[in-house]
Amino acid sequence: MLEVTEIRCGNGPDDPGYFMLKNNEPVYLDRNSVQDIAVGMKFDVMDSPELKYHLFIEAKETKIENALSCYPFYPFNSEITSKEGETQEFNVTCNKISNITLYLNGKEVKNETSATFLSYESSTVPAGTYQVRATAITEAEEVQRNWRWIVGKEGTNNEDSSGSGSSSGGGGGAGTPESARNIEIKELSQQFVTNGKHVKFEFLQEVTCVNCVEFDAMRTVGRTTTIVEMLKEKSTLTESAPEGEIYRYLNIWVGNSGFASPENIAEPCVGFKVEKAWIAENGIQETTICLCRYSEGKWDKLPTVKEGEDQNYLHFKASTPGFSSFAITGEKESSITESETGEKLAGKDAGMDSESSSVAVSDPYSEKPAAEGESAESKTMPEIGIIPGCLTVILAGRALGKKR
Structure with missing residues (x-):
C-alpha cells in the first residue's frame, strides 16, 4: 500500500x-x-x-435520513406576551415519533410519549416572566424549542415589554377556541399576506387531511398564521353532526379573529385528501364526498371538486365562505341506490296517474268545436269509447304473443 x-x-x-x-x-x-x-x-x-x-x-452510496426537527411550532415568535387570566397555547409537531416534554421554568408540565405532537395551554400562571422549553428525544437525537413568556397583570399594557408578538387586527397568530382534549393533531403554516396577491398556505408535514388553504388577499396584513386542527370527535364548538358518513372533523383558523372576512380575503378554498381505504371499507360513493362547514348553528355542504389522486388518496378542493369548524363527509352507495329506487318508483306511479288522466283531458278530439246541432255530450261520448277500445286491442295482441 x-x-x-x-x-x-x-x-x-x-x-x-x-x-x-x-x-x-x-x-x-x-x-x-x-x-x-x-x-x-x-x-x-x-x-x-x-x-x-x-x-x-470509489464512492459508496450513503442513505442520509432526515434529522429530527420540531416544526411547525406555535407560537412562532420566541418572545410572547399575555395577560393574567388569558389562555396561552404552546404546541410542537415533530417529524419523527419522539418523547416530547414541555417545561415551564424547568418544571415539567406536559409530556407525550411515542408521539409526534404535543399541545399545552394555561390561563392560571401569575404575572411574571417564564422560560418555556419543549424537548423532543429519540434513541439517537434530541432537539428543543425555547420561548420567553411575559405575563402582565390584568389591565396593564405590556406590549412594549416584548420585541415581538402577535399583532392585533391583522393576520397575526391564529388562536384556537377548541378544547385541547379534542385535538388529535394540528399543523401550522405561515405566509406573508399582501393586497392583490394570491396566498397559499401549504401543510408540508402532511399530518392532517388538509393539503392547503388558499385565498386572494384584499388587504396587506403581513405575516399570517393558519392552523389546521384534526379532531378526535365533533368539534366542541358545534351542536350537531352533519348528515352522511364522517371521514374527519377539523377546524381551520386563519389569522386573528375576524380576519377571514369578505373585506379582507376573496375566493377562499381548502384542499384536502381522503384515504381510498376508507372509501372502499365504507362503500362510499366517490361523487358524494364533500367538505361541510358549520356556521350559524347549521352544517352547509360546500362546492367540492375532485382534483386528482395518488396511490393512497383522492384529492379534493372546496370553496368556502369562511373558516371555522368543518367535516369531510360522504354517502354510502347502498343509501344512494335505495333513495334513487324510491324516487323512480314514485315517479313511475306519478307517470301512470298523469297518463291515465291525460286520456280524458288532452284528447285531441275534445278540442274541436261541436258541429251545429250536436250537443257537447254527443261529441264527447264516442271519443271516450274509442280510446279504451284501442287499449283493449293492444293488450289482446300481447296476450296472443305470449301464447305463441
Missing part, C-alpha cells in the same frame, strides 16, 4: 493540482486490473503494452 503524503487542488488547466504518493515497499501493477494503492484510492491499469493507468476513488 502507498501512503498519500501531499495533495494540492488545482485552479484550472493552467494550474493543475497534484498528489504525492510514497511507497515503503515495491508496488507491482498487473495489466488490465484494478488495484488498491492507498486507503480509499485505486489504480485502474489498462490492458496495454505500455503502462497506462488512472487513479480513482
Whole structure:
C-alpha cells in the first residue's frame, strides 16, 4: 500500500493540482486490473503494452435520513406576551415519533410519549416572566424549542415589554377556541399576506387531511398564521353532526379573529385528501364526498371538486365562505341506490296517474268545436269509447304473443 503524503487542488488547466504518493515497499501493477494503492484510492491499469493507468476513488452510496426537527411550532415568535387570566397555547409537531416534554421554568408540565405532537395551554400562571422549553428525544437525537413568556397583570399594557408578538387586527397568530382534549393533531403554516396577491398556505408535514388553504388577499396584513386542527370527535364548538358518513372533523383558523372576512380575503378554498381505504371499507360513493362547514348553528355542504389522486388518496378542493369548524363527509352507495329506487318508483306511479288522466283531458278530439246541432255530450261520448277500445286491442295482441 502507498501512503498519500501531499495533495494540492488545482485552479484550472493552467494550474493543475497534484498528489504525492510514497511507497515503503515495491508496488507491482498487473495489466488490465484494478488495484488498491492507498486507503480509499485505486489504480485502474489498462490492458496495454505500455503502462497506462488512472487513479480513482470509489464512492459508496450513503442513505442520509432526515434529522429530527420540531416544526411547525406555535407560537412562532420566541418572545410572547399575555395577560393574567388569558389562555396561552404552546404546541410542537415533530417529524419523527419522539418523547416530547414541555417545561415551564424547568418544571415539567406536559409530556407525550411515542408521539409526534404535543399541545399545552394555561390561563392560571401569575404575572411574571417564564422560560418555556419543549424537548423532543429519540434513541439517537434530541432537539428543543425555547420561548420567553411575559405575563402582565390584568389591565396593564405590556406590549412594549416584548420585541415581538402577535399583532392585533391583522393576520397575526391564529388562536384556537377548541378544547385541547379534542385535538388529535394540528399543523401550522405561515405566509406573508399582501393586497392583490394570491396566498397559499401549504401543510408540508402532511399530518392532517388538509393539503392547503388558499385565498386572494384584499388587504396587506403581513405575516399570517393558519392552523389546521384534526379532531378526535365533533368539534366542541358545534351542536350537531352533519348528515352522511364522517371521514374527519377539523377546524381551520386563519389569522386573528375576524380576519377571514369578505373585506379582507376573496375566493377562499381548502384542499384536502381522503384515504381510498376508507372509501372502499365504507362503500362510499366517490361523487358524494364533500367538505361541510358549520356556521350559524347549521352544517352547509360546500362546492367540492375532485382534483386528482395518488396511490393512497383522492384529492379534493372546496370553496368556502369562511373558516371555522368543518367535516369531510360522504354517502354510502347502498343509501344512494335505495333513495334513487324510491324516487323512480314514485315517479313511475306519478307517470301512470298523469297518463291515465291525460286520456280524458288532452284528447285531441275534445278540442274541436261541436258541429251545429250536436250537443257537447254527443261529441264527447264516442271519443271516450274509442280510446279504451284501442287499449283493449293492444293488450289482446300481447296476450296472443305470449301464447305463441
